[in-house]
Amino acid sequence: MSGEPLIRVEDVWFSYDNEVTxxxxxxxxxxxxxxIALIGQNGGGKTTLAKHLNGLLKPTKGRVLVKGMDxxxxxxxxxxxxxxxxxxxxxxxIFTSRVYDEVAYGPKNLGLSEEEVDKRVRRxxxxxxxxxxxEWHPYDLNFGQMKLLTIASILxxxxxxxxxxxxTSGQDHRWRNLVAELIMKLNQQGKTIIVITHDMKFVARxxxxxxxxxxxxxxxxxxxxxxxxxxxLLREAAIKPPQITQLCHELNNRLGTSFxxxxxxxxxxxxxxxGINV
Amino acid sequence: MALIEVKGLSFRYAGSEEYAVRDVDIxxxxxxxxxxxxxxxCGKSTLLRCMNGLIPHFYEGDMEGRVVVDGMDTRETPPxxxxxxxxxxxxxxxxQLFALNVEADIAFPLENLAFPREEIRERVEWALRVMxxxxxxxxxxxxxxxxxxxxxxxxxxxxxxxxxxxxxxxTSSLDPLSxxxxxxxxxxxxxxxxxxIIIAEHRLDLLLPHASRLIVMERGRVAVDEEPRKALxxxxxxxxxxxxxxxxxxxxxxxxxxxxxxxxxxxxxxxxEEVRGDGR
Numbered sequence: 001m002s003g004e005p006l007i008r009v010e011d012v013w014f015s016y017d018n019e020v021t022x023x024x025x026x027x028x029x030x031x032x033x034x035x036i037a038l039i040g041q042n043g044g045g046k047t048t049l050a051k052h053l054n055g056l057l058k059p060t061k062g063r064v065l066v067k068g069m070d071x072x073x074x075x076x077x078x079x080x081x082x083x084x085x086x087x088x089x090x091x092x093x094i095f096t097s098r099v100y101d102e103v104a105y106g107p108k109n110l111g112l113s114e115e116e117v118d119k120r121v122r123r124x125x126x127x128x129x130x131x132x133x134x135e136w137h138p139y140d141l142n143f144g145q146m147k148l149l150t151i152a153s154i155l156x157x158x159x160x161x162x163x164x165x166x167x168t169s170g171q172d173h174r175w176r177n178l179v180a181e182l183i184m185k186l187n188q189q190g191k192t193i194i195v196i197t198h199d200m201k202f203v204a205r206x207x208x209x210x211x212x213x214x215x216x217x218x219x220x221x222x223x224x225x226x227x228x229x230x231x232x233l234l235r236e237a238a239i240k241p242p243q244i245t246q247l248c249h250e251l252n253n254r255l256g257t258s259f260x261x262x263x264x265x266x267x268x269x270x271x272x273x274x275g276i277n278v
Numbered sequence: 279m280a281l282i283e284v285k286g287l288s289f290r291y292a293g294s295e296e297y298a299v300r301d302v303d304i305x306x307x308x309x310x311x312x313x314x315x316x317x318x319x320c321g322k323s324t325l326l327r328c329m330n331g332l333i334p335h336f337y338e339g340d341m342e343g344r345v346v347v348d349g350m351d352t353r354e355t356p357p358x359x360x361x362x363x364x365x366x367x368x369x370x371x372x373x374q375l376f377a378l379n380v381e382a383d384i385a386f387p388l389e390n391l392a393f394p395r396e397e398i399r400e401r402v403e404w405a406l407r408v409m410x411x412x413x414x415x416x417x418x419x420x421x422x423x424x425x426x427x428x429x430x431x432x433x434x435x436x437x438x439x440x441x442x443x444x445x446x447x448x449t450s451s452l453d454p455l456s457x458x459x460x461x462x463x464x465x466x467x468x469x470x471x472x473x474x475i476i477i478a479e480h481r482l483d484l485l486l487p488h489a490s491r492l493i494v495m496e497r498g499r500v501a502v503d504e505e506p507r508k509a510l511x512x513x514x515x516x517x518x519x520x521x522x523x524x525x526x527x528x529x530x531x532x533x534x535x536x537x538x539x540x541x542x543x544x545x546x547x548x549x550x551e552e553v554r555g556d557g558r
Contacts, residue, residue, distance in 0.1 A: 042423075172317045172480050174317050200454070240454040240458065242523065243483055243523040243546060244523050247524055250547075254550060255553070264527050272536050277537075278531065278537035278538065278554065
């Protein structure tokens with residue numbers, strides 16, 4: 001059922017030590033089935049906020065409720081049933097010496113039967129296209145495959161909510177398509193997806209809601225189209241808007257139009273419909 | 279004579295059955311700005327390593343054909359000689375920086391080659407200036423941002439006064455704004471100082487406006503080698519290359535037969551210039 005609130009972040013403050021305050025009064029609600037992008041400059045608080053969503057970090061002040069459970073009093077191993085976190089650097093996540101074991105580790109810890117674990121491992125590896133690498137050592141995979149493996153090891157836990165930290169950084173075009181398709185597939189299965197990213201093209205393509213963080217506060221939280229078209233705000237937050245958004249903005253300035261496209265096909269159609277003259 | 283000449287080059291890393299680079303022929307003229315594109319693993323890095331002598335001197339494997347850099351055959355020339363002509367900047371600046379402060383980091387390769395003190399000072403000053411990082415000279419690399427680190431790494435290569443800079447995905451660990459700044463600085467090196475640039479990158483939207491040539495590689499071979507606007511008229515998406523979005527929009531409009539661009543726009547500004555006005 002969509003519309004059901006899964007995570008509530010209530011006036012959360014967080015300091016890594018007494019000097020740096022990484023979050024300053026963040027509040028938001030995440031409902032089932034949403035696709036959310038967390039954007040903002042490095043040091044703005046994106047990763048800190050994301051790590052609050054499965055209890056990896058606990059608020060200094062305020063609280064986070066995951067399906068009604070307070071993250072300060074619920075053990076992390078309980079929360080990870082519901083919220084899966086895929087790290088930016090696969091080396092921070094991979095710790096076994098066999099692809100199969102890496103993906104089996106989570107579901108085993110959930111206390112599932114050997115049969116069920118096996119089923120989940122096969123299914124997860126198939127979803128990311130690593131079914132032929134079952135016996136490999138994770139470090140013999142290339143970087144992109146290692147990232148896929150870390151995604152598979154979360155898929156096998158079958159959480160309701162996925163947090164993906166910079167899934168496309170340093171990766172090629174083909175990879176971006178692959179991850180975008182995976183996100184859409186999971187979302188169609190009713191999963192809630194939160195992506196931390198610098199890649200505005202990727203945001204335009206995959207997320208319907210965008211949250212912009214700067215200096216530990218939420219600067220904007222709304223439909224992606226609205227947030228990415230707020231060029232002034234993005235400039236203030238030192239975010240480079242996607243090229244199509246910049247193009248629309250420039251044309252609007254010049255022609256007094258109100259183009260709001262984010263994707264190429266959409267832009268071409270919008271321009272033609274309006275009778276732009278080239 | 280071309281600055282870098284690659285002739286019938288094939289290379290296979292020791293222990294690997296497949297060739298990383300196959301039958302490559304490329305001539306790089308002085309002052310060119312070449313973008314090397316293609317999906318991860320297509321052979322871009324290997325080709326760059328061949329162009330500055332890392333291959334065959336530091337990587338073992340089978341090499342066929344030859345690479346001549348400013349008249350020097352890479353097989354017969356020690357790598358430090360080649361790197362004075364074609365300097366390499368890597369993906370991760372961390373691997374290139376190690377000294378206590380930025381100045382020392384930039385000076386190190388020169389000291390290593392026993393350059394006279396005065397010459398070192400001049401070159402370090404020049405490198406700091408052209409990279410716009412004079413204010414960082416006393417800082418420790420550890421306290422710099424990723425973008426600043428990469429600029430220092432480029433400066434330390436520039437201090438060798440190479441004729442060509444080879445860059446292997448230098449922005450892959452940078453955020454988009456730092457990436458844009460770095461690429462603009464590199465474009466300046468090409469425009470104002472005539473330094474030949476060969477850069478392997480995924481961020482074509484930032485690079486192509488500055489490029490004289492786009493080379494797309496696929497499974498070790500050169501699939502496309504042309505002036506960027508021409509290259510974009512081919513279907514290069516199957517090679518895992520992201521066409522700049524504004525160029526895509528222009529192509530879509532052209533394909534629908536409702537508009538005609540005098541030249542394919544590569545930037546927002548170029549697109550806007552082509553728009554003659556509102557049709558209504």
